[in-house]
Amino acid sequence: MDDLPKSQLLQFTERAMVLARRAVTRFSTRYSRKRFTLRQHVVLLCLKVKKTATYRGFVDELIEMPRIRDALDLESIPAPSTLCKAFDRLKMAVWRVLLNVSLTDLPVNGIAGIDASGFERAHASTHYTKRTNLTIQQLKTTLLVNTATNAVLDIHVTTTRKHDTQIAPQVVKRNADSIGVLTGDNGYDDQNLRQLTRDHGIRPLIKHRAFSSPHKAWNARLDSDLYHRRNMNETVTETIKQKHGAFVRSRRWWKQFRELAIKCVVHNIERTLSVSRPV
Template sequence: MAVLPNSRLLRFIEQAMHLARRAVARYSSKFSKRRYTLHQHIVLLCLKVRNNTTYRTLLDELIEMPRIRRAINLDELPSPSTLCKAFNRLDMAVWRVLLNLSVTLFPTNGVVGIDASGVDRSHASKHHQANEADDSAAEVTLLVDTRSNAILDVHVTTARKHDSQIAPSLIKRNTGEVAILPGDKGYDDQKVRALARETGVRPLIKHCEFSSLLKAWNARLDADLYGQRSKNETVNSRIKRKYGAFVRSRHWWKQFRELVVGYLTHNIDKAL
């Protein structure tokens, strides 16, 4: 029988395993039962998001995937509750490190668009959201490299914050990664512009046209560079179509992690 080529799914698994090995130790502590590694947990959680499925369905599919199991040295399948507990234990900081590492898989050009989008939370049980805001959507702000469509950073909130209040934290976290920052009128704030310039970033943000002078300034914007911000909308659309337009988790902190795992999965898949 001819040797089968590596499928895109297998290459995804191998790349996710490579990033996991760079990001975390093999086990969470010296007291670990060492039945499964953190690397295996991370890869399986990414695969769950990539397949847009549940824990039980994922594990059922893995029964018929011997090459995938061999790629991550998985001799025995974990239970759904084991994967769920692993997701609870892996801090947001771990997923952010993995997201940052995934950006190294791409050539970048420093032109990074910023834009916000809503993600539906209404599929999660309302019983477990009693102490949370009544909003049925989370606001997600992405920094997207316009050359590779890779996601550099993400900010998630359920509060009613204006775009100009979110942008500063993203700019500060990515000093040195962003050279030009195209953004729409939602980021038209002098504090945002001043902070960007202080950190060596050229803000390419449209002004709200309250006067003829502001209209003239908008007309002088580099149309080609500013038009690159449409890549954010492309990325948002692709993620919602491939991985779902809503989050499944019940608690807000797990919903935030689920979103970051989705953006990590997008980067790995895009790198292939």
């Protein structure tokens, strides 16, 4: 078996384990039973999302994956409830750190695009949506994407109907050091956002709403080569939806947010392997 070439799934597992070692400690607390490490939980949850499987279905597949278990140094198979509880314990901040770490081996330039899309909440809690008077059926997910390697730099998720111009400033402030040029469609046409980007030394390439002749003239003078790179946002979003599902399985909103963050981490790991893979 050792003579067999490494599958893409095995390469993904090994890469995810390298990132997990950089991002999280070995155990969450000194009182841990130490049967499974925190890093093993992180990689297993990434594999579950990559395979778009349920907890029970993924554990069943893991039984037939001896090379994956060896790569993770798993001495036993975790129960589905074990992985579910690990997902509950790992906060959104952990996945944001892992998302940042996943960018370390990608040739990221300073040109980023921002765009929003919706993910279906097929298993949303009826009690929660009723209690908060929510009727929206999708999670509004805003991705900040680097146009050089189609890597996800940041993610913002909301259950509300916030306008793009209310979400973008928060994303820009979090990533100001890694953005040189920000591209966006006319949904992000807001003078406050333009001023915010300039204050952080970022060049805004955001299309104006064509309400008058000057707006049409300004749009015509946009750097078309740079501006059209914002199409990479749509490419990344569709790739994530096709490969890892256009929906979330979790029932609680905070779990749904984390699930989408894991999808972005998985996407970045796959991009790293794709860039480093010889042609």
